[in-house]
Amino acid sequence: MKKFTLGLGVLATLALGNASALTTVRIASLTPLSGGQSDLGNQIKNGAQIAVTEYKAQFARLGMDIQLIGYDDQADPATGTAAARKIAADKNILAVVGTLNSGVAIPSSEALKASHVALVSPANTANQVTDRGLPNMNRIVARDDSQGPAGANFIMNNLKGKKVYILNDKTAYGEGLAKEVDKALRAKGVQVVTNEGTEEKSDFSSIVSKIKLQKPDAIYFGGIYNQIGVFIKQLREAGIDTPVVGGDGMDSSELAVIAGKGAGNIYFTTVAAPIEALPAAKTFAANYLKTFKKPAQGFGAFGYDAAKVALQGILNAAKANGNKVPSRTQVETAIRKGSFTGLLSGNVSFNSVGDRKAGTLYVMSVQGGKYKLASSIPVKPARQ
Known part of the structure; x- marks a missing residue:
């Protein structure tokens, strides 16, 4: 009995040691998590969390612990911009999934531009979101x-x-x-x-x-x-x-x-397909229901896809950087110039201003x- 207890203790210590040896990297979600639009905002965040969980092993192989941190923009431009400044100050955050509202995306992406923090939006449709030509603003939905x-x-x-x-x-x-x-x-x-x-x-x-x-x-x-x-x-x-x-x-x-x-x-x-219209979403929907005890909706699936683009962009940038943690600028470039497959909504690549080259309404x-x-x-x- 004592030997067994000691073995567990040693294993626990080793596990903690291995975890602490990993470098923490993060993506953020920026959506309304409270207030009248929180249903959609939480769907996006939850979808992104499913993707992060799926990618943990790939990041661990490169010595990184990938985490998601959710920010509540309350569907308000001022609140979203303040949150964007907090994101910019956290050097471990390499990309953002968000926002839900175009009126929040526009000032928030401006606030993140100087820090080269890339955004991948699962929801923003206003033309001016990408018409401004910001290198860090991308979306996987139609305009x-x-x-x-x-x-x-x-x-x-x-x-x-x-x-x-x-x-x-x-x-x-x-x-x-x-x-x-x-x-x-x-x-x-x-x-x-x-x-x-x-x-x-x-x-x-x-x-x-x-x-x-x-x-x-x-x-x-x-x-x-x-x-x-x-x-x-x-x-x-x-x-x-x-x-x-x-x-x-x-x-x-x-x-x-x-x-x-x-x-x-x-x-x-x-712009966000209903789950039943996405043949590849069956496993995602089951995981979502198991994890969050409620059915996934279209924006949950697109939050998942936007997170996968961000996560794969970080991995691509890391591999190009000798399997080391990439800079925000490297991630920004990898996302804009990348070609992303295996998504629920189909393959994604972006044009010069960050619009998805082909999508579905x-x-x-x-x-x-x-x-x-x-x-x-x-x-x-x-x-x-």
Whole structure:
């Protein structure tokens, strides 16, 4: 018995010694972990954690202990920028998975630019996220100038809309998406009643009254599920069953929960594929459910893919650096110029400004609170 106890003690000491011999390297996630958009933010962080766990052995073989540290940006540009400065100050962080919101990504990536900390976004769609040409800003999802026309085409071709009421949430994301939808609809002769911005979160009675008066064929809302869900609930309670269309900010199971009995005749384009549309996601979905005790959603899968791009970029940079910990600049370059395979959403490579060279948009339908894939659309950015 004593020999056995001693053996365990020796083994434990050796294990601790081996762990302490590894050099700590980190990636960070930067998403809303609290507040009204935390459902999507935690999906991204959790997906990234699954990827980090899978990559631990590869990093250990190079003498590194890879870790994920999650930062809460609260879906707020100022909070996200402050977190980005903390990330820049932690020299062990070599890359970032994030953000969820384009309005957070823009100032946060600027704050990280001087430190050459690369970001791989699983969610940002606003054109200006990459149009600024920052060497550290990359995304694995389609842009607004792809997503907006897809939403407009759905309104025209599937819903046969001739008169559309457009809303946006006054953020870089919502305004950008609504602008692209507006432009695409007007180009095809569809009447746009208005493109109205609102920061309202709880009382949409004045907007609902205007919609009732205008009687549009469809409503497009560029915004996030926590705001749009409340709007839909009040719209339906007012007896208006007009189709509501939006973008990937509506891509959350919480949308139907918030909308309640009104969760029908809803459609949204999304850059994050539903899990059932990703044949390679079966193992990931099982691991996610086992680890976090809740089902994975599309942004969980794309958080996983964005993390895999970041992690593989670090490994590629390390191998080019003689199997030593690479610099942030080396990682930044390895991510931008890399070609990444084995991802749930397909192969990823970036153009000169950090846009994914080829991707897919998905159109989801919500009827009776149930989500269903309506169609998928291959897309490419204008610049290759």
